Amino acid sequence: MRYSHRLRDRTYTFDGLVDLLAKATPDRSGDQLAGCAAESDAERVAAQWALADVALTDFLTEPVVPPETDDVTRLIWDTHDAEAFAPVRRHTVGQFREWLLDTATREDAAARLSAVAAGLTPEMVAAVSKLMRNQDLVSVASATSVTTAFRTTLGLPGRLSTRLQPNHPADDPVGVAGAVLDGLLLGAGDAVIGVNPASDNPRTVADLLRLLDDIRTRYDIPVQSSVLTHITTTIDLIARGAPVDLPFQSIAGTQRANDGFGVSLAMLAEANDAARALGRGTAGDNVMYFETGQGAPLSSEGHLGTGGRPVDQQTLEARAYGVARAFDPLIVNTVVGFIGPEYLYDGKQIIRAGLEDHFCGKLLGVPMGVDVCYTTHAEADQDDMDTLLLLLAGAGCTFVITVPGADDVMLGYQSASFHDVLTTRRITGTRPAPEFERWLAREGMLDGNGRVRALDPAASPLRTLTAEAGS
Known part of the structure; x- marks a missing residue:
């Protein structure tokens, strides 16, 4: 699937989730070394806008690494808990971000966040992290409890x-x-x-x-x-x-x-x-x-x-x-x-x-x-x-x-x-x-x-x- 977003007078197009996730990532030298980083800040912002509109369910049908050749993907998909995923199933990545930030302010935040953990795949949480400021990352993590x-x-x-x-x-x-x-x-x-x-x-x-x-x-x-x-x-x-x-x-x-x-x-x-x-x-x-x-x-x-x-x-x-x-x-x-x-x-x-x-x-x-x-x-x-x-x-x-x-x-x-x-x-x-x-x-x-x-x-x-x- 191809994803795109128009920013000012240019349309940026991304060839699949792998390309979109890479281009939406905050700048780092490793992605530049691998040749997958955004070529400009404008492309990175466009990728983040496009990523915000991706449905979380897309990560369950479009693998980042093919399961046919990768046991990690098979493990992730085989252990996915559909019942735990239900509260956020209809969200896009951007809506999931808003849900997380709202949940982090609630008295029962730890219980609510723990309840969905088994329903989240690594690609989902990686995607939402790319849309967050440092303060957002701290806010949600501080409300999450793993003992x-x-x-x-x-x-x-x-x-x-x-x-x-x-x-x-x-x-x-x-x-x-x-x-x-x-x-x-x-x-x-x-x-x-x-x-x-x-x-x-x-x-x-x-x-x-x-x-x-x-x-x-x-x-x-x-x-x-x-x-x-x-x-x-x-x-x-x-x-x-x-x-x-x-x-x-x-x-x-x-x-x-x-x-x-x-x-x-x-x-x-x-x-x-x-x-x-x-x-x-x-x-x-x-x-x-x-x-x-x-x-x-x-x-x-x-x-x-x-x-x-x-x-x-x-x-x-x-x-x-x-x-x-x-x-x-x-x-x-x-x-x-x-x-x-x-x-x-x-x-x-x-x-x-x-x-x-x-x-x-x-x-x-x-x-x-x-x-x-x-x-x-x-x-x-x-x-x-x-x-x-x-x-x-x-x-x-x-x-x-x-x-x-x-x-x-x-x-x-x-x-x-x-x-x-x-x-x-x-x-x-x-x-x-x-x-x-x-x-x-x-x-x-x-x-x-x-x-x-x-x-x-x-x-x-x-x-x-x-x-x-x-x-």
């Missing part, structure tokens, strides 16, 4: 959780333990303590899993851990009796892009079943941890859709959340600025993408977090990250990633620090997950206002952690 649990309960209103990321370039247990100590003393880790291993060697991964589990059990901390190795390694380690809480996998929005990660939907289902069978959760049984990022399909040449046309990176990113949703994960996060300026050029594009990703994930019913980050060769700085972090806190983000000093010494990029989240919580009045907050209080780590207070590590109940890790 999951393992040992801590995540996504509750008024809470902002963190992943404690204690990476080390040599996977040194003392270095990892030291970073864990640093984060715990600053109230981080309630979403997950998650290590990116420098090596995918199963023995190294198993050693890191045992280290994190020993810290958790020794100090009776209500947290979950994950070592971010390939899903097949984790499945093998579960079979060998390793203490696995959350299997991890990077995922994308097309079958070909997932092939590039060496992962299939069947593998994800196997890991989900294996981890749940362990019964290690105390507050719930959501066990999967997924990571995504705009530009991943393009980087693996998995970005082509119907008619061989390149699909814009934001729509493909939303499709990754369709994959995640099928496995009831504990947490999902976009590494928004990590892939580099080839895909998100500067702070403006990173901020916009972070808000889009968070909005789309939550609207689809996914427990959405964001790695508020950038690479040092992007046109961005920590001021941009401060802006995004505060906006995400206002939007009700489930969790953000935190690293010592905001500088990941293993992966070589800039993220948020433990201190950044303490400041953000104070400004926005948000708190950590309730189970973790009670542990902080029990250990005397909160002041009279419920804020993490300064502690002398030598006097902390965690003082032996690094020494024992070395032995």
Whole structure:
């Protein structure tokens, strides 16, 4: 189907939904690289006007990526809930935007938005996000609630959780333990303590899993851990009796892009079943941890859709959340600025993408977090990250990633620090997950206002952690 809109004295025509969605997307370097971006601001505005008139039901009959060759499309279509879709079935994309903004102002907003989540496809939410200002994305996301649990309960209103990321370039247990100590003393880790291993060697991964589990059990901390190795390694380690809480996998929005990660939907289902069978959760049984990022399909040449046309990176990113949703994960996060300026050029594009990703994930019913980050060769700085972090806190983000000093010494990029989240919580009045907050209080780590207070590590109940890790 062809779409068109007349703007002033020119008619702009778009060849199908793939072309229309790409041209309606706010400017970003990845779409320019793929050759699908609008050629001018006028063309982008015309595409947005045309997109506003598209019926939501069109997304159920005109695939962005053909189901004959793509298992992600088949998954999205097979799991579509027609009953949940009913309240918005007759809407166009523009009318859906108005419905969302109106619903966000109602007292029962969370219930109403949750009720339609299973009836929405990723393409629908990607489309409506392209018509929204940043303020709109924050407004609707803040009214949406997605709650999951393992040992801590995540996504509750008024809470902002963190992943404690204690990476080390040599996977040194003392270095990892030291970073864990640093984060715990600053109230981080309630979403997950998650290590990116420098090596995918199963023995190294198993050693890191045992280290994190020993810290958790020794100090009776209500947290979950994950070592971010390939899903097949984790499945093998579960079979060998390793203490696995959350299997991890990077995922994308097309079958070909997932092939590039060496992962299939069947593998994800196997890991989900294996981890749940362990019964290690105390507050719930959501066990999967997924990571995504705009530009991943393009980087693996998995970005082509119907008619061989390149699909814009934001729509493909939303499709990754369709994959995640099928496995009831504990947490999902976009590494928004990590892939580099080839895909998100500067702070403006990173901020916009972070808000889009968070909005789309939550609207689809996914427990959405964001790695508020950038690479040092992007046109961005920590001021941009401060802006995004505060906006995400206002939007009700489930969790953000935190690293010592905001500088990941293993992966070589800039993220948020433990201190950044303490400041953000104070400004926005948000708190950590309730189970973790009670542990902080029990250990005397909160002041009279419920804020993490300064502690002398030598006097902390965690003082032996690094020494024992070395032995």
